[in-house]
Amino acid sequence: MQPMALAPPVAPSLRGASLHDGVATRLRMMMFEQELLPGQWIDEKALATEWQISRTPLREALKVLAAEGLVELVPQRGCRVVELDDHDAEQLFPVMAMLEGRCAGEATRQMNDASRAELRHWHEELERHAEAGDRDGYYRANHEFHSLVQRLAGNRWLARCTGDLRRFVRLMRGRQLLMPGRMQASIGEHRELLAALLASDAERAERAMHDHLMAQLVALKALRDQEAQETYAKAHPNA
Template sequence: MIWQESPSNSHPVRGTSLHDEVAARLRSMVFERQLAPGEWIDEKALAAGWQISRTPLREALKVLAAEGLMELVPQRGCRVVELSDDDAEQLFPVMALLEGRCAFEATRNATPADRASLRHWHDQLELHAAAQDRDGYYRANHEFHTLVQRLARNRWLDRATADLRQFLRLMRGRQLNLPGRIDASINEHRVLIDAMLSGDAARAERTMHDHLMAQLAALKAVRQQERAIAPHNDPHVSAPLTKGNADAG
């Protein structure tokens, strides 16, 4: 599939560091699935729509390729990375360890203001869960986890977690497509917020770790459902983990 320019992305790009601004816009488009996994980048259309030359665009694509979000293919161009089943199986346990440690250190270091911020984002999760709003839940969940990461106040942990979190974002909460997953997820978050607000760092770490592993289990269940449906359409087609029926997370 070749990416086509949309009206919302057709305004000019301006800035003192042009390729950094272009990279930021491309990164946002990937995470918002305006550029879907596996899509080829139409450099000519992007450059024309943003009113820039192809030089800063190509530099920006190299930046995203270095980050692992894009793949440069000789003689073909550049496309958005797709994560495989094996990628997910390997990534989630690592993120479970990292995010578990984030929860431990955030709980131990949290100030009253920090705990109020955690409560705020948990309340947002409750609202979206009650409405079964997958997109809203996905976005609030991302904010909550990012906040826990920041409140850990460990720059090395922050660096490692942030680097890998962007690959989870490629899946865009696809596990929430599993029936009942939002209800299960909010129950996991209730245990987590209770542990964090009560200052039980060890329980917060265990709960966060198990929450990430539950996400992997749900993702695998979604994948199994898709495999069961796929033969009715094309027995030779098997969608990668990054593709789903819904864009919400």
């Protein structure tokens, strides 16, 4: 199997099945790549000018994203990217841990030589980025690995639930990797997960994936506490 190079995401064309679908796809990617930040107001006029489209398909796209929960339509003010708080993370990650754990367990029953090779490939990408300390590269390879496990499960209902919620996890864009030592801990968790998947050990794979997601929540909480301490120290240098 030829190795698959990990390339930066390419902005999707605005000319798809329908213009507003293409616009919605591009806006999602901008949010996931944090070109549009959580809480940021979306400048419809500027985007319409830059993309050389009317504001009608842009507004239709924003309605789609609002229905998905990714943006908030504010009367008389416009539209802004949703901002997830600590409470959202504490509720979201246990659900994702349950769903992605189930994906990993079901994926073990679908293993063949091709899927094993693909899993190994993306794990090697993770190892390479972890060794280089490349947080963005690690984040992207991690997304590909998790998406592959979801596909390998072969359960369209599970894929639908997991995919819908993964959008919100992607808004955080691997923020937990900012915690010192987190990337090395994460690659260790992935080694355990890969071993379970390759061994077709469903129970072990489900547990490993569940624990991996919950470890991300723990890291997010630790990062939040660290940032709060740093903010306090700056505000009270003589404390």
